[in-house]
Amino acid sequence: MKTSYRAIIGREFIDSDEKIEVKNPLNDSILTRVAVAGEELFSNAIEKGISAQREYIRMPIYERAAVLLKASEEITKNKEHLARIITLESGKPIKDARAEVDRASIVFRVAYSLCEEERGEFISLEKNPVSKRHFGIVRRFPLGLGIGITPFNFPLNLVAHKIAPALASGNAIIIKPASKTPVSALLLADILNSAGLMDGMLSVLPSRPEVIERILAQNNSIKYLTFTGSSSVGWHLKSLFPKKKVLLELGGNxxxxxxxxxxxxxxxxxxxxxxxxxxxxxxxxxxxxxxxxxxxxxxxxxxxxxxxxxxxxxxxxxxxxxxxxxxxxxxxxxxxxxxxxxxxxxxxxxxxxxxxxxxxxxxxxxxxxxxxxxxxxxxxxxxxxxxxxxxxxxxxxxxxxxxxxxxxxxxxxxxxxxxxxxxxxxxxxxxxxxxxxxxDNMPYGGIKESGFGREGVRYAMEELTEPRLMVLNLNV
Missing domain, CATH: 3.40.309.10 (Aldehyde Dehydrogenase; Chain A, domain 2)
Known part of the structure; x- marks a missing residue:
């Protein structure tokens, strides 16, 4: 592990005056220091993400899919290094950390396969004389730019569950990783950039909760929030974002x-x-x-x-x-x-x-x-x-x-x-x-205090898109 890490906006590494100390849970020793993003860096990432997403949705599906497959392969190639980082910053036993790396690779491979089979629907609307020779085409369109907030306990795989469905469905995303375990997310962003991801589609910004709250409450350019963490924090964030798409994967017993x-x-x-x-x-x-x-x-x-x-x-x-x-x-x-x-x-x-x-x-x-x-x-x-x-x-x-x-x-x-x-x-x-x-391909999420919406790559892709109908009148 390096002595310091910078935030990532697209393909650019950004430093800041404020730093988070990442500690080894076993003995409280300082492992590294990570740059903390303020509102200005978030604004830059939002602007860059919006611009990139407009171009990304015009990219051929096979090019989008190729990046996801390459990312899956690179995660596997870097398995030992990633597992060691997970163990150091989270305290997870190394054998379980390796399993987490394997799962993250699978998430991107599933996203690759679903990206390649993007589907729509063709429906007949002929239910009465008025709709004679009328047909509909339904496709799902990405929401745009969103924010993903992840917890400390799966610092690689739960980040993968935010990023892979977003990219596969055409969305840009800014990740705010857990302050206790931000390094795994930064390494994953580096892997995706090396795999050829379009500049600006992904940013990883370690930050403070109050910064995120202000961004969600004030910035209308953010179209969705996908959050994994405690129930109290999740429902509070949803209250700040009442008119936008919110996906909550919360607690349980x-x-x-x-x-x-x-x-x-x-x-x-x-x-x-x-x-x-x-x-x-x-x-x-x-x-x-x-x-x-x-x-x-x-x-x-x-x-x-x-x-x-x-x-x-x-x-x-x-x-x-x-x-x-x-x-x-x-x-x-x-x-x-x-x-x-x-x-x-x-x-x-x-x-x-x-x-x-x-x-x-x-x-x-x-x-x-x-x-x-x-x-x-x-x-x-x-x-x-x-x-x-x-x-x-x-x-x-x-x-x-x-x-x-x-x-x-x-x-x-x-x-x-x-x-x-x-x-x-x-x-x-x-x-x-x-x-x-x-x-990692099954629908995953809860009811009651445990959340809102579903993860699992296919189901998250549905959450991060909306159906759009085109009606064809063939009477002309």
Missing amino acids: AGLIIDRDVEIASVVKKAVYGAFAYSGQICISVQRIFVHRDIFDKFLDTFVAATQELRLGDPLSENVDIGPIIDRQSIEKIISIIDEAKRGGAKVLTGGEVVDNILKPIVLTNTKPDMKVNSQEIFGPVVSIERIESIEEGIECVNSSIYGLQAGIFTNNIYNAFLAYEKIETGGVIVNNIPTFRS
Whole structure:
């Protein structure tokens, strides 16, 4: 990692007097300093992006697609370097960081394939005498220039999920990466520029929240906002942008139902990963598990034992499962939530110790629905496991949340699988896998406090375009 990085407007590297210190979550050492963009730099990026987008939409589709494919290939070629940067700035274990790089490459490859198959619709309008020999053509047109705001936890792949659909559908985009993990986004922009992206179509501007708020509230040239992050911030930003397209992928506290007919050992292995991968700092991390009474005791004992086998340490080590929490403030917040649960009668079965900013994974039971461990998004290595009498009760427990991103159920009963699908109030129900599952081409997003709209390349492309009709009167 270099000692400093500049912001990027199109193909130009821009420095500024103000800098963000990017720290290693493991030991709080300063990794690098990154230029901070103010309103003037945003104005320059907006002007350049608008100009570029007008030219970009006239570019042949195959040229647009070629850049996306080249970017996918270059991401793969730079896998080890990108993975190391992800691990250094986010604390994600290196093996998971490599998986994130693979996913980012896939995102651009999917965008490439969808770009090449751009489609429209031809419809007959002959429904009455007035519309005799009238036909319609419907195509989707890009919204224009937008802003993408991304969180710290997937500093490469979630940036890819903003950029790739935007470019594939003809939109320019300015990325405001998380202040704690901006380097991955800057490297991705460099890769895209090297792949031949038109100058101005992409800018990456690390910045302050108040700058973004003013830009969104005051600049009518911005046509869309795509945001991934906390629910409170997301809904606040939407209020600043009431008449424009807003795509929100927000928080969750994913529930997982375990039916009585499952093979416990294999399910526990997946559930432990779902709860504690990247120290639970994932919006679809398994936070609440509801286990049928017939297997509750055995499941709980097996889960606790598997949790205690997880390997904690330096995330650059190949055999480490659990690395650090992103910062000390987050650790203190998690511990305060656990302390509240214990005061209310919850029992901690394992975990809770902190060493080198690493929080040992915590398993609780005897919790109550209104405790913060169940009612809020913890964003840490914490899971509660409770007994249920039936699948119907489990569904009620899952639905008691204010969030509705994804949920899961393990069952060998097809009726129970479809019951969960029909009754659980989330954007996605994952059967026989953890709710932490995500494939980068599937529709992804939530309801309730968990968001608005859908990501996943095809679905994001639809969100970032609007249908336009042309009517043909063939009577003349």
